[in-house]
Amino acid sequence: MNTDKGLAGETGVTQAVIGAAYKVANHLGAGFLEKVYENALAFELRRTGHRVDQQKPMEVWYETEMVGLYQADLFVDGEVVVELKALPGLERIHRAQCLNYLKATRARTGLVINFGRPRLEVQRVICY
Secondary structure (H helix, E strand, O other): OOOOOOOOOOHHHHHHHHHHHHHHHHHHHHOHHHHHHHHHHHHHHHHHOEEEEEEEEEEEEEEEEEEEEEEEEEEEEOOOOEEEOOOOOHHHHHHHHHHHHHHOOOOOEEEEEEOOOOOEEEEEEOOO
């Protein structure tokens, strides 16, 4: 349930993930592989009491049929899918990819976070 006011899809969980991502980005900076940021972000979120599944297999559905598995970089508190990138910049395809993951897995909220630039990039993705 979304009990926070503000942006669509903004919850206490998304706020915690974004805050932790900024902390990781400020500490590590840009230039590492995606896995380093995944491990650091998972550590930071767990340290603050969140349940974090790394590389969590999630079922992909087509109508009433399970047609495959997708692995979420992070799945936080059973609520938010987090896709991590370490690229020169995010493109529309990354947001579209996250939206497709949300639709296919029947999750509602996703974050695409890019650690590949000097300034952290965060995009919130909502599936209604």
